């Protein structure tokens with residue numbers, strides 16, 4: 259079994275034991291695994307996650323990437339602008355596997371990526387939360403993250419962008435107040451794509467970038483967009 263399959267297996271065991279409600283994470287990471295095993299060529303995984311993993315409520319997807327870095331004696335570094343979660347981040351990874359060498363920084367992710375002290379070959383963009391009723395801020399933030407790091411990454415590198423919905427999908431959208439859902443409605447995605455990777459995706463398919471899209475624009479659920487640097 260290769261490191262991608264092994265990491266998915268270890269992630270899946272903990273996902274199931276934690277009774278995580280982030281059900282889509284297994285299918286998403288299965289797609290990521292299939293794409294990485296066919297396309298990722300580096301022997302050492304040097305990875306950044308923006309939007310730190312700290313609990314199974316959000317999916318703890320960083321655990322999968324931290325395992326890949328650990329298994330290849332690489333680097334895993336997460337960044338989050340919320341100072342209050344620092345302790346939770348280290349605790350969450352430590353509980354899963356105390357041998358994982360986790361680096362974590364509190365900062366705005368764009369700032370962090372601009373000044374990164376190593377050159378990553380695998381990046382997971384998952385910071386600014388999507389608001390489908392006001393989708394521009396998170397898409398712009400995702401674009402700025404991409405701009406901050408893409409030119410430094412070597413050919414063959416992969417960027418994965420979380421939380422995207424393609425045209426034809428509908429989403430049950432909750433409005434929250436004081437930790438309570440006060441309103442649920444059905445939102446139809448009528449644009450080509452909305453989410454953290456909306457601008458990055460449009461650029462990658464334009465034919466004018468050094469990146470190609472490896473993931474499929476599936477309709478009906480939350481998609482991780484996966485792109486690879488080709489020149």
Ligand SMILES: C[S@@+](CC[C@H](N)C(=O)[O-])C[C@H]1O[C@@H](n2cnc3c(N)ncnc32)[C@H](O)[C@@H]1O
Nearest residue numbers: 309310311316318319338339340366367385386
């Ligand atoms: C969806 S959660 C991350 C989930 C995590 N990747 C996982 O798989 O469990 C988004 C995180 O991004 C952080 N965030 C939001 N805006 C940010 C920014 N501008 N820079 C860095 N982190 C940011 C939030 O504090 C939050 O912790």
